[in-house]
Amino acid sequence: xxxxIDFEKEVAASEQTGYESxxxxxxxxxxxxxxxxxxxPSRSVVTDLDRWIARKMLEVVGNPPVVLKLWDGAxxxxxxxxxxxxxxxxxxxxMIKTILNPxxxxxxxxSSGQVSFNGSLIKFMEIIYTNLEQSxxxxxxxxxxxxxxxxxxxxxHDKAKDxxxxxxxIGNEFYRLWLDTDEMQYTCxxxxxxxxxxxxxxxxxxxxxxxxxxxxxxxxVVEAGCGWGGLALFMAKHYGVRVTAYNISxxxxxYAHSRAEREGLSxxxxxxxxxxxxxxxxxxxxxxxxxxxHVGKGDFPALGRVIDxxxxxxxxxxxxxxxxxxxxxxxxxxxxxxxxGAYPPSLQEMMQIFEPNRLSILDVENLRLHYSKTxxxxxxxxxxxxxxxxxxxDEEFVRAWRLYLAGSISAFNVxxxxxxxxxxxxxxxxxxxWSREHLYSPGQNKPEQAPVEAEA
Amino acid sequence: xxxxIDFEKEVAASEQTGYESxxxxxxxxxxxxxxxxxxxPSRSVVTDLDRWIARKMLEVVGNPPVVLKLWDGAxxxxxxxxxxxxxxxxxxxxMIKTILNPxxxxxxxxSSGQVSFNGSLIKFMEIIYTNLEQSxxxxxxxxxxxxxxxxxxxxxHDKAKDxxxxxxxIGNEFYRLWLDTDEMQYTCxxxxxxxxxxxxxxxxxxxxxxxxxxxxxxxxVVEAGCGWGGLALFMAKHYGVRVTAYNISxxxxxYAHSRAEREGLSxxxxxxxxxxxxxxxxxxxxxxxxxxxHVGKGDFPALGRVIDxxxxxxxxxxxxxxxxxxxxxxxxxxxxxxxxGAYPPSLQEMMQIFEPNRLSILDVENLRLHYSKTxxxxxxxxxxxxxxxxxxxDEEFVRAWRLYLAGSISAFNVxxxxxxxxxxxxxxxxxxxWSREHLYSPGQNKPEQAPVEAEA
Numbered sequence: 001x002x003x004x005i006d007f008e009k010e011v012a013a014s015e016q017t018g019y020e021s022x023x024x025x026x027x028x029x030x031x032x033x034x035x036x037x038x039x040x041p042s043r044s045v046v047t048d049l050d051r052w053i054a055r056k057m058l059e060v061v062g063n064p065p066v067v068l069k070l071w072d073g074a075x076x077x078x079x080x081x082x083x084x085x086x087x088x089x090x091x092x093x094x095m096i097k098t099i100l101n102p103x104x105x106x107x108x109x110x111s112s113g114q115v116s117f118n119g120s121l122i123k124f125m126e127i128i129y130t131n132l133e134q135s136x137x138x139x140x141x142x143x144x145x146x147x148x149x150x151x152x153x154x155x156x157h158d159k160a161k162d163x164x165x166x167x168x169x170i171g172n173e174f175y176r177l178w179l180d181t182d183e184m185q186y187t188c189x190x191x192x193x194x195x196x197x198x199x200x201x202x203x204x205x206x207x208x209x210x211x212x213x214x215x216x217x218x219x220x221v222v223e224a225g226c227g228w229g230g231l232a233l234f235m236a237k238h239y240g241v242r243v244t245a246y247n248i249s250x251x252x253x254x255y256a257h258s259r260a261e262r263e264g265l266s267x268x269x270x271x272x273x274x275x276x277x278x279x280x281x282x283x284x285x286x287x288x289x290x291x292x293x294h295v296g297k298g299d300f301p302a303l304g305r306v307i308d309x310x311x312x313x314x315x316x317x318x319x320x321x322x323x324x325x326x327x328x329x330x331x332x333x334x335x336x337x338x339x340x341g342a343y344p345p346s347l348q349e350m351m352q353i354f355e356p357n358r359l360s361i362l363d364v365e366n367l368r369l370h371y372s373k374t375x376x377x378x379x380x381x382x383x384x385x386x387x388x389x390x391x392x393x394d395e396e397f398v399r400a401w402r403l404y405l406a407g408s409i410s411a412f413n414v415x416x417x418x419x420x421x422x423x424x425x426x427x428x429x430x431x432x433x434w435s436r437e438h439l440y441s442p443g444q445n446k447p448e449q450a451p452v453e454a455e456a
Numbered sequence: 457x458x459x460x461i462d463f464e465k466e467v468a469a470s471e472q473t474g475y476e477s478x479x480x481x482x483x484x485x486x487x488x489x490x491x492x493x494x495x496x497p498s499r500s501v502v503t504d505l506d507r508w509i510a511r512k513m514l515e516v517v518g519n520p521p522v523v524l525k526l527w528d529g530a531x532x533x534x535x536x537x538x539x540x541x542x543x544x545x546x547x548x549x550x551m552i553k554t555i556l557n558p559x560x561x562x563x564x565x566x567s568s569g570q571v572s573f574n575g576s577l578i579k580f581m582e583i584i585y586t587n588l589e590q591s592x593x594x595x596x597x598x599x600x601x602x603x604x605x606x607x608x609x610x611x612x613h614d615k616a617k618d619x620x621x622x623x624x625x626i627g628n629e630f631y632r633l634w635l636d637t638d639e640m641q642y643t644c645x646x647x648x649x650x651x652x653x654x655x656x657x658x659x660x661x662x663x664x665x666x667x668x669x670x671x672x673x674x675x676x677v678v679e680a681g682c683g684w685g686g687l688a689l690f691m692a693k694h695y696g697v698r699v700t701a702y703n704i705s706x707x708x709x710x711y712a713h714s715r716a717e718r719e720g721l722s723x724x725x726x727x728x729x730x731x732x733x734x735x736x737x738x739x740x741x742x743x744x745x746x747x748x749x750h751v752g753k754g755d756f757p758a759l760g761r762v763i764d765x766x767x768x769x770x771x772x773x774x775x776x777x778x779x780x781x782x783x784x785x786x787x788x789x790x791x792x793x794x795x796x797g798a799y800p801p802s803l804q805e806m807m808q809i810f811e812p813n814r815l816s817i818l819d820v821e822n823l824r825l826h827y828s829k830t831x832x833x834x835x836x837x838x839x840x841x842x843x844x845x846x847x848x849x850d851e852e853f854v855r856a857w858r859l860y861l862a863g864s865i866s867a868f869n870v871x872x873x874x875x876x877x878x879x880x881x882x883x884x885x886x887x888x889x890w891s892r893e894h895l896y897s898p899g900q901n902k903p904e905q906a907p908v909e910a911e912a
Contacts, residue, residue: 130884192891325883326811347817348807355782360871361803364820369888415816415883427781427871428586432825435648440893 085119107333225291229256541575563789681747685712
């Protein structure tokens with residue numbers, strides 16, 4: 001029943017599918033940069049000082065089994081272990097930038113091809129995480145993967161819109177290339193058993209959420225942050241509920257709306273292009289999957305008040321979110337380049353949503369390794385379609401998203417990130433199940449057999 | 457699947473079993489007090505001021521359907537509703553004391569018979585909780601049931617011993633009168649289905665805990681706070697593990713030790729008469745059921761360090777504790793008279809155990825209504841044996857524990873108290889089950905069929 005991440009297999013698979021990342025030669029790099037309008041970097045001579053810096057860089061992260069290659073091809077190799085990856089600095093300035101503000105620059109340097117890479121990015125980052133945990137904080141690579149460069153997050157309504165446009169309005173076509181084909185779920189899937197396909201696991205996730213909410217036919221449901229509308233449609237179709245779903249991404253709402261029309265469900269699912277803070281009305285169920293990461297902890301009390309205002313006395317709610325074991329800011333590069341405004345909270349921080357409103361936590365489940373597996377599926381498909389991504393965007397974009405997806409796998413694998421599903425109700429609500437057995441009813445592992453009847 | 461507490465049935469049952477509480481006439485009260493060496497109170501004349509105070513007392517708690525009877529038999533009745541209970545003040549000083557420091561004095565006044573009661577104590581307190589929630593804070597009865605009178609809790613090792621002696625060394629014979637006969641579990645049972653007997657539900661609880669810990673034969677387990685040793689023996693007997701169990705109650709450890717001898721398990725279960733802070737060694741599993749309430753939140757970081765020191769890299773842990781939706785001190789009377797040093801934490805507060813050590817929360821389950829049901833079983837048995845309790849202790853003790861048990865039922869029913877089972881592991885532990893389905897395997901509802909094989 002244990003989960004063993006088979007790294008060798010992972011690396012082998014990645015090599016087959018070509019997701020192996022910055023495996024560009026310096027010549028290729030030059031071409032990319034030339035293409036991007038940059039002159040080919042002058043290959044300055046590697047000095048003793050450069051080599052000393054490179055060795056120090058490896059030392060401070062506990063001498064991982066990684067080769068550091070410099071711009072003249074000279075290599076600083078690990079003392080003992082057989083190297084699992086090669087990190088290549090194609091210019092001196094890239095190396096210096098990494099030391100100056102690793103968290104921000106490493107991502108940009110990798111994306112732009114000034115740093116290239118041979119081996120598994122996932123494995124590389126896991127090793128760094130491990131060594132850093134053992135060697136303590138303060139080193140440049142700890143900063144690469146975890147901390148610093150954090151800017152204060154305050155998601156005003158306008159700011160929230162900007163952030164969401166940045167991420168979700170890249171284009172539905174882009175996400176369609178690598179998300180599950182059926183439900184377009186850009187959140188952690190649920191692998192009731194690990195051999196499930198991504199499509200099966202996303203359907204299993206949707207059922208898992210619906211079962212936790214104990215949806216009953218006729219229930220009114222409000223969804224905060226509905227993505228491409230998959231969950232809302234699923235709930236209406238399979239559990240006979242009416243859904244009002246909020247999202248501030250125009251592209252996503254347009255997509256969701258047309259899908260609801262096409263499936264003849266627009267009388268039971270309403271998509272509202274608005275901020276979750278404007279939710280009004282009273283509902284039997286509140287659900288939010290993958291939105292809390294965008295809320296920012298300063299707005300947790302506001303979210304709590306929204307829930308308190310809209311949840312009926314015997315209602316239930318579920319929040320599904322990326323989280324942490326202890327508070328820390330989002331990696332600065334991801335927060336700047338990929339997910340503006342993102343903040344994965346610790347459970348302690350999440351309690352700011354619930355405790356001031358006396359909401360009762362009924363169930364917390366941590367699906368961390370499910371997110372790693374989900375991301376592995378995504379990355380595999382992403383690499384299979386990277387040519388298309390490149391033609392839609394550019395090479396830098398391809399590399400940035402590769403780093404983001406691979407880095408996220410590492411973070412979930414080593415427990416830097418968590419995935420919490422939190423079920424809650426009002427303190428006085430005694431309409432509670434005696435056990436959670438109903439989540440694991442027969443047929444639960446066969447997501448294609450959707451239970452149309454609700455399960456009270 | 458919902459749980460409806462049937463109060464009418466509850467009251468009827470309580471009347472049959474005689475748990476109906478202070479149903480003493482003033483004459484009986486006088487006799488009790490005379491018995492206890494107190495002179496019969498002089499029946500001073502009830503004045504207009506007394507009646508005005510009585511009406512005010514009802515007003516500030518939202519005019520509950522309760523009759524307030526004064527020492528001359530005069531009654532202040534509720535305006536509209538049919539009364540569900542009568543609260544009788546047998547002296548003026550009792551009424552005045554209730555106003556002065558309700559939280560502390562109400563319990564003492566009730567225990568000593570200066571306040572008597574007709575009707576269901578449970579229902580009475582639930583009504584008070586409800587009205588107070590609607591009418592806000594600051595009234596005398598809110599203080600009775602919830603707040604104030606709180607003293608700073610700092611459980612030094614010596615203090616912790618005193619506290620535990622106070623509660624657990626009352627005498628095993630006392631607890632044997634009303635706990636389950638098989639396992640002597642003085643913690644929340646687990647009713648996989650609500651019709652279970654108390655004995656079945658306690659065994660189901662033990663299995664539930666063992667399954668959550670994923671015990672495997674040969675595992676080493678450390679238990680912090682082992683009560684009468686039931687869980688430790690159960691784990692060794694049914695799951696083939698070796699247990700080291702800590703407890704600072706001499707009576708409990710002596711009982712547990714002799715039971716282990718009797719059952720031929722003393723080679724696999726070691727009981728240590730010592731504080732949890734002195735746990736040493738490395739273990740596969742950490743478990744603590746019903747101890748955290750005695751730890752005090754100031755010592756949560758210390759408990760976290762103990763866990764961090766003793767848990768193996770791929771270990772798992774479980775803490776089972778009474779908790780709250782938001783931080784608040786224990787009711788002062790219970791803390792003084794019944795459970796010295798007790799503090800039920802909110803989840804946010806509990807995170808002080810886990811977050812500083814990067815421990816990962818895997819699962820939280822709230823069993824609040826299971827504790828109400830457990831307490832209902834206990835109270836029924838307690839009342840059936842109240843004569844024996846009285847002969848072992850005295851009438852005041854009988855009444856104090858009645859109030860404590862009945863008040864706890866109310867608190868769990870209305871969501872003032874919660875019961876959390878929290879499963880955790882180290883951040884880097886990837887030996888995690890894909891789903892929680894193994895907790896609900898076939899046969900789980902038949903606790904008599906204990907799975908001797910471990911379920912990895």
